[in-house]
Amino acid sequence: MLRNKYITLKKAIYIAVICYTLILLFIVATSYICIKKLDQKVYLWIQLENIDRQILEVRRYEKNYLLYHNKQDLIYAMDYIEKLELELEKNSKFIKNLDTKNKIDELKKTINNYKTILENFIEQEKISTAQAKKIRKEGHKIVVIFNEIRNKIIQKLDDEIKKYSLVPILIIFIVLLIAPIGAYILAIWIIKPIEHLAYYAYQITKDQANCIPEYEKWFIKYKEYEQLRKAINQMINSLNNKQQELIQAEKMAAIGTTISGIAHEINNPLNNIFLTAEIIIDSFEELNQEEIQEMLQDIYKEAERAREIVAHLLEFARNKRESNLENIDLRKLVKETLKLVANEIALKGIKEKIILPEEEVFVKGNFNQLQQVLINIITNAIQAMNKGGKLEIRVKKKDYQAVIEISDTGPGIPEDIRKKIFDPFFTTKEKGTGLGLSVSYSIIQKHKGQIEVESEEGKGTIFRILLPVYRKQGRGNVDGNR
Known part of the structure; x- marks a missing residue:
């Protein structure tokens, strides 16, 4: 029974796109x-x-003859x-459909009589005044009929042309009325x-809470939310268990704050979801279908990323992690990441100042994990510049x-703090957990890379991520390391 209540967000978006496409096809058809x-x-008008x-030509030649x-x-004239x-024969079907059958038959009969008279005139040498009349x-x-x-x-024709001209306008008006309402309901x-x-x-x-309860207000819910909720609750339970283990081993008495790491890790995707959703709600009447679809896809991607972040935190607590590796262009990685924190x-x-090379820079890695690293570092940089500043990213x-x-x-970061920023649970923030940079450091290590930090108090900080270049070579060697 519960399974019937859930639908994937991707499927819901596809259904919405299909519905809008069908509506568009209906309008076009x-x-x-x-x-x-x-x-x-118009064709009938021309034929008339x-x-x-x-008829005018017949009458002209009739007049000339007389x-x-x-x-x-x-x-x-003949x-x-x-x-x-x-x-008349060619267009009689269309003309008769316009309730003129009797008149058409009368016209044909009159034309036939007229034709018979002309044929008789051709055979006669001269016609009388009565025949001329x-x-x-x-x-x-003929002219009158x-x-x-x-x-x-x-x-x-005037009535039908007006009717057929108004139909598309009426349909478009109805769709323009219904489409924003549908988009608004989907967004909510x-x-x-x-x-x-x-x-x-x-x-x-x-x-003030130790788990996230199920959302009960909608009869049909999207599956990703429920998966994310269960993953977060599972992570909370796992972190609680880890906390007890650390307390028993007299390691890191501050482990009790790790639960609040949830907010730190998923705050970025949730913020992006909220900001995108607010744009949809505030400006949905000004947005077209393509823009709404693109924003909904962004929400879906952010929900997926939040779910993966939660999974990574859970794996971090268990000290287990697997990565799906792919070829990644760092220019694309930077551009996509900046969209999320824009x-x-x-x-x-x-x-912000972005400096990217013209040629591709490929590495082998997991896109979402590397994006998580960039988001953690960029977010720390943003939080460090409360009164504005300059953010520069170079590839x-x-x-x-x-x-x-x-x-x-x-x-900047003081030297004594700089040595500890990658330690698990070390933080200088009032509500931080110290997991962000620790997870980032772990991810870069698993990608066979390094993170370097340069900082000078009062001037700023530089984080430098170094990864092996992935280069395809002509004779089968694809490893960028030598």
Whole structure:
């Protein structure tokens, strides 16, 4: 029963995208049908004009014959009569559909009578005044009947053109009304459990709760939240057990504060989720579908990253960790990481300078873990520059090593503290746990790299990450180390 209540966030986003795509296809299909209908109406309008021209030509040659008695004019008139009959036959189906069947039949009958009179005139040497009046009368009757048909058809065409022109506009208006509401509901559906998670995470940091309870308000929940909640609770239990072991072994009496490390480690992804979600809520009417989809994907990525961070903390407590290694371009790693902390940088009024090489700088490693290292270091730099400053990040190659330098203009780190910053649980922050840089140091070591620190009080700090370059070589050797 519980399984039916959960859906993955990825699937929910896919469903939302599919729904919006179907709506878009519906709009396109409806617009296409309306355009085709309009095209038919315009085509019929043109055909009516063609028929009108045929009738005018017949009457012109009729008039010429009555004036000059040239039988060639009768032959020309007969040609146009035949063309007129062809035009009527070709378009009679469309015209009859517009409630003009009786009039069309009357027009055809009149044209046939007119044609018979013309044929008789061709056989006669001379016509009488009565015959001339008769042919004028029949010709005039053709004009009158056709004008009645055309006026009626034009009225109906005007009505249908207006109708088919309004349909796409009406559909688009309805979609524009429904789409933001759907996006807002989806955003709230994603945000509320995260707020619930953040609230209890904060309560845990204040020792006012020892686990995160299940979020009960939504009947359908997304699976990643529940996995994250269970992972955090499992981590809390594991850290509590570790705390007891350390206390019994008389190691690090401050282990009781490790539970608050949850907030430190997952604070960055949660902040990014909140900031992105706030943008969606505050500006969703101004955002288009593509921007909303991109922001929801960012939320999903951050939730995934938070879950992985929790898993890493749990593994750190158990002293076990496995890494899925891949080829990583450090330029991309830096760019993606800066997107996640861009809001914090902007809020603190910090100027950033990014220096990246033109060529790719590849290393072999785990993208999320290396990103976690950069976020930890950059976040420390941001927190060190409360009143603003300058953050510089540089990527370069040095011999067979890839180097990432992160420098800030903060107050610097005293020498006696600098020696301890990578020790587990060492911190100078009031609510810190000292796990951030310790985990970062461990990750870089597992990537066969190093972290160096240079700092001068009053001037700032430089963190330098050195990793082996991954280089593909022509004869099968792909190891960047020599």
